[in-house]
Amino acid sequence: xxxxxxxxxxxxxxxxxxxxxxxxxxxxxxxxxxxxxxxxxxxxxxxxxxxxxxxxxxxxxxxxxxxxxxxxxxxxxxxxxxxxxxxxxxxxxxxxxxxxxxxxxxxxxxxxxxxxxxxxxxxxxxxxxxxxxxxxxxxxxxxxxxxxxxxxxxxxxxxxxxxxxxxxxxxxxxxxxxxxxxxxxxxxxxxxxxxxxxxxxxxxxxxxxxxxxxxxxxxxxxxxxxxxxxxxxxxxxxxxxxxxxxxxx
Amino acid sequence: xxxxxxxxxxxxxxxxxxxxxxxxxxxxxxxxxxxxxxxxxxxxxxxxxxxxxxxxxxxxxxxxxxxxxxxxxxxxxxxxxxxxxxxxxxxxxxxxxxxxxxxxxxxxxxxxxxxxxxxxxxxxxxxxxxxxxxxxxxxxxxxxxxxxxxxxxxxxxxxxxxxxxxxxxxxxxxxxxxxxxxxxxxxxxxxxxxxxxxxxxxxxxxxxxxxxxxxxxxxxxxxxxxxxxxxxxxxxxxxxxxxxxxxxxxxxxxxxxx
Numbered sequence: 001x002x003x004x005x006x007x008x009x010x011x012x013x014x015x016x017x018x019x020x021x022x023x024x025x026x027x028x029x030x031x032x033x034x035x036x037x038x039x040x041x042x043x044x045x046x047x048x049x050x051x052x053x054x055x056x057x058x059x060x061x062x063x064x065x066x067x068x069x070x071x072x073x074x075x076x077x078x079x080x081x082x083x084x085x086x087x088x089x090x091x092x093x094x095x096x097x098x099x100x101x102x103x104x105x106x107x108x109x110x111x112x113x114x115x116x117x118x119x120x121x122x123x124x125x126x127x128x129x130x131x132x133x134x135x136x137x138x139x140x141x142x143x144x145x146x147x148x149x150x151x152x153x154x155x156x157x158x159x160x161x162x163x164x165x166x167x168x169x170x171x172x173x174x175x176x177x178x179x180x181x182x183x184x185x186x187x188x189x190x191x192x193x194x195x196x197x198x199x200x201x202x203x204x205x206x207x208x209x210x211x212x213x214x215x216x217x218x219x220x221x222x223x224x225x226x227x228x229x230x231x232x233x234x235x236x237x238x239x240x241x242x243x244x245x246x247x248x249x
Numbered sequence: 250x251x252x253x254x255x256x257x258x259x260x261x262x263x264x265x266x267x268x269x270x271x272x273x274x275x276x277x278x279x280x281x282x283x284x285x286x287x288x289x290x291x292x293x294x295x296x297x298x299x300x301x302x303x304x305x306x307x308x309x310x311x312x313x314x315x316x317x318x319x320x321x322x323x324x325x326x327x328x329x330x331x332x333x334x335x336x337x338x339x340x341x342x343x344x345x346x347x348x349x350x351x352x353x354x355x356x357x358x359x360x361x362x363x364x365x366x367x368x369x370x371x372x373x374x375x376x377x378x379x380x381x382x383x384x385x386x387x388x389x390x391x392x393x394x395x396x397x398x399x400x401x402x403x404x405x406x407x408x409x410x411x412x413x414x415x416x417x418x419x420x421x422x423x424x425x426x427x428x429x430x431x432x433x434x435x436x437x438x439x440x441x442x443x444x445x446x447x448x449x450x451x452x453x454x455x456x457x458x459x460x461x462x463x464x465x466x467x468x469x470x471x472x473x474x475x476x477x478x479x480x481x482x483x484x485x486x487x488x489x490x491x492x493x494x495x496x497x498x499x500x501x502x503x504x505x506x507x
Contacts, residue, residue, distance in 0.1 A: 011293045011294040011295050013295055013296045018409075019397070021289065021293065021295070023394070024293070026285070026288045027285045027288070027289075030281045030282070030284045030285040030288070031281075031285070031390075033277075033280075033281035033284070034278055034281045034282055034338075035382055035386065037274050037277045037278045037281060037338070038274075038278070038338060038339060038378055038382060039382065040274060041270065041271070041274035041275075041334070041335060041338070042335075042374075042375040042378050042379065044266065044267075044270045044274070045267060045270075045271075045331070045335065045371050045374075045375055046371075046372065046375050048262075048263050048266040048267055048270075049263065049368045049371050049372055049375075051259065051262065051263065052259045052260055052262065052263035052368060053368055054259075055255055055256040055258075055259035055260065056256055056259075056260065056364050056365055056368070057365070058359075058365050058368055058369075062357045062359075062365075062369070063368065063369075063372050064372075065353070065356055065357050066353035066354075066356065066357055066359075066368075066369040066370075066372035066373045066376070067353075067372040067373065067375055067376040068376060069349070069352050069353040069356045069357075069373055069376070070349040070350065070352070070353045070372065070373025070374060070375065070376030070377040071349075071376030071377060071379055071380045072376075072380075073348055073349045073352040073353075073373075073377070074345050074346075074349050074376065074377035074378075074380045074381055075380055075384075077341065077344050077345035077348070078345065078377075078380050078381040078384045078385070079384060079388070080344075081341055081344075081345070081381070081385070082384055082385060082388040082389055082393075085385070085389045085393065086388070086389060086393050086396065087408065087412070088412065088416075089389070089393050089394070089396070089397045090397055090400070090405045090408050090409055091408065091409050091412050094389065094390060094393060094394045094397075095285065096285065097389060097393075098385055098389055098390060099281075099282055099285070102340070102381075102385040102389060103338070103339060103340045103381075103385070104278070104282055104337075104338060104339075104340045105340055106340060106341055106344075107416060107420070108416070108420040108423075108424070109313065111412070111413065111416045111417070111420075112312070112313075112417075112420075113309055113313070115413050116305065116308050116309055116312060116460050117305035117308070117309065119308070119456065119457065119459075119460065120301070120304045120305045120308050120457050121301055121305070122456075122457075124413075125412065125413045126408075126409035126410040126411065126412055126413060127409065127410045130409065132295055133295050133296055133297055135289075136286065136289040136290060136293070136295045136297045137297055137301055137302060137305055138305075139285065139286045139289060140286035140289070140290055140297065140302045140305070141302065141305040141306060141309055142286075143282050143283050143285065143286045144283070144286075144302070144306050144309070145306070145309045145313060145317075146282060147279055147282065147283055148310075148313075148314075148317040149317055149320065149321070149337055150275055150278070150279050150337055150338065151279070152317050152318055152320075152321045153275065153321045153333055153334065153337040154272060154275060154276070154334075156318070156321045156322060156325070157268075157321070157325065157330055157333045157334070158268070158330075160322070160325045160330070161268075161330045173475070174472070177430070177433065177471055177472055177475050178315055178319075178468045178471070178472055179315050179316050179319040179320075179323075180428040180430050180433055180471075181430070181433040181436065181437065181467050181468045181470075181471030181472070182312070182313070182315050182316060182464050182467065182468045183316060183424055183428070184421070184424045184425055184428055184430075184433055184434055184437040184467070185433075185436075185437040185440060185441070185463055185464040185466075185467030185468060185471075186312050186313070186460065186463075186464050187417055187420050187421040187424050187437075188421055188434075188437040188438050188440075188441040188463075188467075189437075189440070189441040189444055189445065189459065189460050189463035189464065189467075190413070190417050190460060191414065191417030191418060191420075191421045191441070192438070192441040192442060192445050193441075193445050193459065193460075194413055194414035194417060195414075195445070196445065196446070197414075200411065201411065201414045202414075204411040204414040204415045204418065205414035205415070205417065205418040206418060207415075207418070208414075208415045208416070208418035208419040209418035209419060209421060209422050210418075211419070212418065212419040212422040212423060213422050216422065216423075216426050229344065231419070231423070232419055232420070232423060235418070235419035235422075236415055236416055236419055239415040239418060239419065240407065240408055240411065240412070240415050243407060243411045243415060244404060244407045247407055
């Protein structure tokens with residue numbers, strides 16, 4: 001680890017040396033805090049489950065088997081997330097990537113949120129306008145956006161548990177159509193907005209889109225779910241490699 | 250019925266512990282995740298205006314606001330109350346936690362929706378969290394930082410400049426495939442093209458609102474142009490609509506949802 005190189009004193013609004021600020025020890029401390037909270041939560045939950053299990057005729061072995069099955073089936077997806085996370089390390093720094101992409105959030109929403117936030121400041125993610133101040137704004141927006149999911153969970157879960165029928169009366173057709181359309185809409189407008197910037201942006205966008213399409217088709221043909229798991233990471237890394245080759249032309 | 254009472258007591262103790270500590274830990278997670286930007290904004294010496302953050306947040310709310318509410322509603326019937334506090338903090342729900350929970354349930358022959366299924370899901374998510382935290386810590390926290398330190402500067406620069414189009418290319422395809430709503434996809438791409446290549450060149454002042462405008466137009470158009478035969482009517486049991494995702498989970502395994 002490279003902690004000593006990242007002193008808070010390196011803060012400089014107009015510097016594009018994002019990592020000087022993004023890898024600061026305080027951000028590391030916050031990331032480790034989130035790690036510890038999840039560990040504490042898991043320990044409390046496992047203990048509670050172990051106490052409750054016998055009363056519903058569930059053996060400790062069944063509980064252990066469930067834990068192990070969950071752990072094993074998470075291996076592939078976790079390593080796939082690791083691959084995507086590593087690709088984004090130079091953009092957001094390690095602590096932000098760990099928390100935003102690895103844990104609470106996901107690559108698609110967080111990258112979109114960072115891009116939207118940078119746009120409101122008249123800047124772009126990456127490149128000469130991506131200064132330390134823009135990174136700070138992007139991280140604030142990503143974190144607030146992620147917080148909204150958690151706040152919604154904190155508010156809605158007890159209501160749903162009480163069987164609040166008003167919430168369940170939300171028109172199911174709206175539930176099916178609108179969020180999906182909003183999601184695809186967000187990613188298409190953000191993606192297509194990149195195209196007019198330069199021909200290399202077009203190469204970057206198209207190469208990863210084409211690789212993703214090919215991987216999805218293969219996954220469907222051969223019926224191997226692990227290909228879908230890894231598709232995003234593979235498409236991003238290969239897309240970046242092709243883009244890098246294009247910049248050398 | 251002493252046995253039933255005992256079971257009832259044990260389960261309500263479980264519910265009480267998980268909902269209390271689930272909430273406490275989630276609030277603690279919220280605190281740490283907001284502390285990082287709070288430090289940058291207020292103490293790092295960077296000049297980041299609160300009004301700028303509010304503007305960025307408003308833009309984000311216009312784009313993702315619906316999803317903030319709808320995702321917890323969608324996952325609740327699948328996850329159950331106790332796992333909600335785990336899932337929305339650990340993240341990567343659709344591509345990691347749901348498959349883990351389902352595999353665990355089928356391994357021990359517990360049905361989703363039953364109490365046994367719920368405990369099995371809780372244990373599975375704990376197992377998934379353990380593996381996930383360990384792999385993130387080792388491969389991203391330790392090795393990743395080292396990896397970045399040895400990557401040549403020109404590659405770092407390429408990644409920084411072109412990461413957004415690269416991520417969006419792959420994510421867009423993934424979203425279209427996982428949503429399986431071709432009409433919405435066509436509308437989304439058409440709206441994005443119109444906004445970026447017609448509207449923005451004509452009215453450059455719209456740039457700040459372009460994403461929100463495109464997303465809201467897409468959602469509205471997708472709603473009015475939806476295939477009315479394929480979507481359930483208002484009279485249907487809403488939980489069916491919510492559970493539809495559960496049936497389709499193998500297909501949405503790599504969906505870019507939380």
